[in-house]
Amino acid sequence: MSTRRPALALLAFALVYTALPAQSTQSHIRAVESGLGPVVTIVGRPVDHREILAEMQRLHVPAVSIAVIHGGKIEWAKGYGTQSESGAPVTTGTLFQAASLSKSLTSMAALRLVEQRKLSLDAPVETELKSWILPQTSFAAQSPVTLRKLLSHTAGTTVHGFRGYAAGEPVPTLTQVLNGTKPANSDPVVVAEVPGTHYSYSGGGYSIVQQMMIDQSGKAFPQLMKESVLGPVGMSSSTFQQPLDPAKRNKVAMPVDSQGKPIPGGPHTYPEMAAAGLWTTPSDVARWVIELQRSLTGKANHVISAEMARTMLTPIKEGYGLGVGAESPSHKPAMSHGGGNEGYRCIYFAYQDGDGAVIMTNSENGGALYGELLGSIARVYGWPDYRPQERTLATVPLAQQLQFTGNFQIKDGPAMAITPAKDSLQLSMYGSAPNSLFPSSPASFFVTDDIMQLTFDGPDHGVVIFGERRDPFERVKDAAKP
Numbered sequence: 001m002s003t004r005r006p007a008l009a010l011l012a013f014a015l016v017y018t019a020l021p022a023q024s025t026q027s028h029i030r031a032v033e034s035g036l037g038p039v040v041t042i043v044g045r046p047v048d049h050r051e052i053l054a055e056m057q058r059l060h061v062p063a064v065s066i067a068v069i070h071g072g073k074i075e076w077a078k079g080y081g082t083q084s085e086s087g088a089p090v091t092t093g094t095l096f097q098a099a100s101l102s103k104s105l106t107s108m109a110a111l112r113l114v115e116q117r118k119l120s121l122d123a124p125v126e127t128e129l130k131s132w133i134l135p136q137t138s139f140a141a142q143s144p145v146t147l148r149k150l151l152s153h154t155a156g157t158t159v160h161g162f163r164g165y166a167a168g169e170p171v172p173t174l175t176q177v178l179n180g181t182k183p184a185n186s187d188p189v190v191v192a193e194v195p196g197t198h199y200s201y202s203g204g205g206y207s208i209v210q211q212m213m214i215d216q217s218g219k220a221f222p223q224l225m226k227e228s229v230l231g232p233v234g235m236s237s238s239t240f241q242q243p244l245d246p247a248k249r250n251k252v253a254m255p256v257d258s259q260g261k262p263i264p265g266g267p268h269t270y271p272e273m274a275a276a277g278l279w280t281t282p283s284d285v286a287r288w289v290i291e292l293q294r295s296l297t298g299k300a301n302h303v304i305s306a307e308m309a310r311t312m313l314t315p316i317k318e319g320y321g322l323g324v325g326a327e328s329p330s331h332k333p334a335m336s337h338g339g340g341n342e343g344y345r346c347i348y349f350a351y352q353d354g355d356g357a358v359i360m361t362n363s364e365n366g367g368a369l370y371g372e373l374l375g376s377i378a379r380v381y382g383w384p385d386y387r388p389q390e391r392t393l394a395t396v397p398l399a400q401q402l403q404f405t406g407n408f409q410i411k412d413g414p415a416m417a418i419t420p421a422k423d424s425l426q427l428s429m430y431g432s433a434p435n436s437l438f439p440s441s442p443a444s445f446f447v448t449d450d451i452m453q454l455t456f457d458g459p460d461h462g463v464v465i466f467g468e469r470r471d472p473f474e475r476v477k478d479a480a481k482p
Contacts, residue, residue: 025076028068028380035376036369040448042438043392055372056081060260060433061363063090063253064370067282068377069289069356077283083362084254085262093237095244095251096360097267098278098285098346099339100161102240103206105288106274107151107323109228110209111308114147118216121148125208130215132178134208140191147212149195150205151322156193159186159204160412162272164342167265171243174214177207177272199318200412203275210274221273230284232302233291238280243269248279253362255343258433260363263343276341282358289350289358292335296352313352318469329467330384340367349374355381365433368449391446396439401425403459404445410464410473427454 079090149155180188189204294300328334345366350356378386426434
């Protein structure tokens with residue numbers, strides 16, 4: 001579905017860990033594996049650290065792969081679980097869909113084309129598109145749509161994310177995706193807000209970028225990405241080919257839903273390659289992260305110059321640069337992106353001048369696991385971010401809470417469902433398993449596997465709070481309230 005925006009994936013925990021004494025790599029690995037715990041703790045309740053394999057089983061995540069960056073290099077990488085119910089063990093070479101992490105690499109490739117004078121950051125896209133015409137709207141007429149705005153999600157374009165195409169389904173062309181015509185299963189990509197006014201996450205905008213890059217390079221997108229980014233960075237296990245070459249299928253961690261059941265037919269196909277099409281490993285993504293870190297200082301400019309790397313990592317709106325989150329919760333310069341395709345959840349986070357990690361899972365419930373893993377990695381390596389937040393539980397009768405059940409839509413974001421359970425409400429988002437909602441007041445709630453909070457202004461609307469970000473939501477038609 002490629003819908004998980006960076007602001008949600010950052011899990012903006014509170015600050016300041018005390019760095020642990022120097023340890024061996026094996027000690028680091030063991031400490032990370034045994035140090036998982038909730039992202040949010042409840043005042044007065046004990047906190048138990050958990051083992052990674054036990055958490056994988058509890059959260060229905062059959063496969064996870066990790067790469068940790070320390071001292072400017074990959075200190076360690078390791079796979080856990082099996083690629084399928086009866087499959088081979090996960091290794092550092094096991095392939096996962098990178099979902100929206102694809103946008104970061106796409107952005108770097110587009111900026112390379114800018115430096116080669118094949119694209120412009122600030123020219124109207126109408127002057128650079130050959131195979132598709134941007135529909136004209138009253139919003140588009142007020143300010144030009146440009147590559148810079150598309151890469152920073154400030155172009156006002158629609159279509160938040162894509163759900164891909166299951167095995168056996170017809171796969172549309174890129175033009176059909178952009179036009180929203182059959183067999184595309186997404187809406188047309190249009191300009192629905194004045195370009196440049198604010199951040200509005202848009203996978204559809206990256207499909208426009210994909211078309212621009214194809215038109216200006218004259219190359220198929222997978223070939224272009226291999227030549228411009230994957231090859232120069234040394235990402236030898238990675239490809240943007242959609243669907244994946246059948247010969248590589250035996251290396252794939254097969255996707256499952258939030259209950260651990262296999263996605264019918266296996267991985268979905270994403271013709272929206274720029275937004276969601278990368279197949280890769282955590283080690284390969286870590287190589288890309290290190291390349292960008294080193295490019296900033298002029299030490300490894302295999303793709304873009306130091307000046308362009310700084311442009312890429314300069315926040316424009318909402319802490320987002322060009323294809324990458326550019327700030328950490330502690331406001332230390334960072335690089336990050338989360339991603340979610342059908343049956344896959346993943347994230348990378350790294351400081352621009354230091355440590356980082358890449359985590360990939362093959363489950364729609366993988367976001368909960370990678371949140372715990374980031375907290376454990378942060379503790380072991382002394383990061384200034386990802387410390388669990390503590391919240392106070394309020395006493396609110398369940399009968400009073402039931403007014404907030406139903407289906408809701410986050411503005412510029414995904415849908416969420418709130419349902420009653422035995423002794424609490426439950427929240428479902430991104431296709432993940434329901435999470436218990438804990439009241440912090442009669443109209444405010446939190447979960448323990450994410451820093452997200454909900455505050456209702458009334459039964460039908462409110463705001464979702466992610467650190468300093470506040471996104472409004474409102475009720476949509478459902479069985480609870482027609």
